[in-house]
Amino acid sequence: MAGATMRAARFLGPGRPLAVQEVPRPVPAAGEVLVRVGAAGVCGTELHFLDGLLTPATTPVTLGHEVAGSVAAVGDGADPALVGQRVAVHYLHPCRRCPWCRSGAEHLCGAPRGFLAFVTDGGFAEYVAVPDTAVAPVPDGLAPEQAAPLCCGAATALHARRVAGLQPGSTAVVVGCGGVGLALVQVLALAGARVLAVSRDPAKLALAAELGAEDTLAAEGMAAAVRARAGGRGADAVFDTAGTAATMRDGVAALAKGGALVLVGYGTDRLDLHPLDLVVPELRILTSVGNTYPELVEALDLAARGLLRTVVAEVAPLGEVNRVLEALRAGTVRGRAVLVP
Numbered sequence: 001m002a003g004a005t006m007r008a009a010r011f012l013g014p015g016r017p018l019a020v021q022e023v024p025r026p027v028p029a030a031g032e033v034l035v036r037v038g039a040a041g042v043c044g045t046e047l048h049f050l051d052g053l054l055t056p057a058t059t060p061v062t063l064g065h066e067v068a069g070s071v072a073a074v075g076d077g078a079d080p081a082l083v084g085q086r087v088a089v090h091y092l093h094p095c096r097r098c099p100w101c102r103s104g105a106e107h108l109c110g111a112p113r114g115f116l117a118f119v120t121d122g123g124f125a126e127y128v129a130v131p132d133t134a135v136a137p138v139p140d141g142l143a144p145e146q147a148a149p150l151c152c153g154a155a156t157a158l159h160a161r162r163v164a165g166l167q168p169g170s171t172a173v174v175v176g177c178g179g180v181g182l183a184l185v186q187v188l189a190l191a192g193a194r195v196l197a198v199s200r201d202p203a204k205l206a207l208a209a210e211l212g213a214e215d216t217l218a219a220e221g222m223a224a225a226v227r228a229r230a231g232g233r234g235a236d237a238v239f240d241t242a243g244t245a246a247t248m249r250d251g252v253a254a255l256a257k258g259g260a261l262v263l264v265g266y267g268t269d270r271l272d273l274h275p276l277d278l279v280v281p282e283l284r285i286l287t288s289v290g291n292t293y294p295e296l297v298e299a300l301d302l303a304a305r306g307l308l309r310t311v312v313a314e315v316a317p318l319g320e321v322n323r324v325l326e327a328l329r330a331g332t333v334r335g336r337a338v339l340v341p
Contacts, residue, residue: 007341008125009321010060011117014052017322018063018124026121026129028075033082033132035089038144039315040123041066042324042337043152044178044265049117050325053268057119064339065091065116067123068138068147078132087135088147088300089123090155090293091116096133107159107290123148124321126341136297139304146303146310149179149336154299154308155291157183160264161191162295163288164237168192171230173254174213175222176241177204179311179336180264183299184239185213186308193236196229198222198247203334207311219246223253234259241265245272252277260284311335 004025009018028034046063048054067089071082094101094109101109113131114120121128138147157180166172170193174184177199188195189212197208198217205216217225226235234256240247243266251261252273263271263285271285278285302308313335316324324337 006126007318008062008121009064009318011049011056011063012060014050016050018325019060020319020321023062023125025127028073028078028129030076031078031131032075032129033071033078033135034073034127034129035067035069035087035135036072036127037067037123037125037341038069039067039148039338039340040064041149041152041179042321042328042333042339044328045117045152046325047329054118056117061117062121062123062125062128063117064122064124065118066148066151066153067091067116067128068144068151071135072127074132082132082135085135086138086144088138088151088296089116089128089130090134090136090296091122091151092290093131093134107292124318124339134293136293136300139300142300142304145312145315145338145340147300148338149310149312150299150303150308151296152291153179153336154183154187154303154310155295156180156264156288157187158295158298159291160184160239160262160288161187163286164239164260164262166191166193166237170194170236171196171256173198173226173235173238173251174208174241175219175238175247175251176265177201177208178241178333181241182207182211182311182335183308184241184264185211187302188239189213190302190307196226196235201331201334207334211309211311223250226254230256236260237262239264243267243269245269252283255281255283257281258283260286262286262288264288313337315340
């Protein structure tokens with residue numbers, strides 16, 4: 001395997017298209033496995049790198065943090081029985097020693113061993129090397145194209161649901177019906193919430209309704225429409241996956257007393273509020289970042305049991321990565337686009 005090469009889509013800096021290059025194939029180190037990539041989901045985070053909102057630890061770096069495939073080889077100390085197993089990859093590789101890891105908040109690890117596309121090379125490639133603790137078995141019946149988007153989109157939705165702590169019967173609003181938003185619609189409905197979905201795209205709203213949203217709303221006039229559908233009371237939680245000034249402002253306006261705005265997505269916009277807007281109705285602003293390995297395992301299980309559906313908008317070859325990213329930027333991807341090597 002030494003000296004072998006592979007194709008990978010490399011981030012060279014903000015404002016530049018990804019470059020599909022021939023690079024050395026990784027060799028798994030001690031405690032690592034080499035995953036042959038079967039599919040990699042394309043997330044909005046990739047656009048944040050291209051726009052300079054996020055900066056990886058090293059450049060160039062291979063992007064792609066939603067990865068499913070099969071184990072091709074193992075390093076010293078890793079279980080040889082893993083070879084050939086179908087796996088999904090948890091993108092953050094926690095140290096499991098810091099205070100956050102010891103408290104169960106491994107997604108906030110202070111010294112991660114790796115972080116696909118942020119610190120270490122990701123899965124927009126033919127192979128990726130990761131710690132053996134990062135791979136989760138993919139249940140029978142789930143294709144790599146279905147499993148890959150679960151690694152971020154669906155697992156992140158599960159984490160956001162936990163952050164909000166909603167009770168059955170609560171009214172929840174999901175703003176933005178992209179990959180994470182459509183997963184949120186499903187996991188909130190599974191938890192017994194009454195889900196209202198908000199988007200500017202009628203086709204995405206139709207998907208949200210198909211996946212369990214009780215009602216769908218246009219972004220224009222969202223706050224008033226939510227209140228009208230909640231008997232004037234407002235929502236118990238608004239999950240904002242868009243992160244624009246307008247959606248954050250409208251999200252607060254749509255909340256019932258004691259409700260929570262849960263910030264899941266973000267961009268360059270800022271939230272500008274007077275404290276009284278929050279204090280008098282005792283509103284809460286919560287944030288939710290990423291997910292944990294157990295949440296990935298849960299997402300895979302739900303999908304295998306038919307309770308959580310991955311909406312795959314397109315399966316495209318790796319060489320078309322820049323076209324797919326531009327479609328995502330334009331808002332024309334309905335669900336998750338997936339790349340295959």
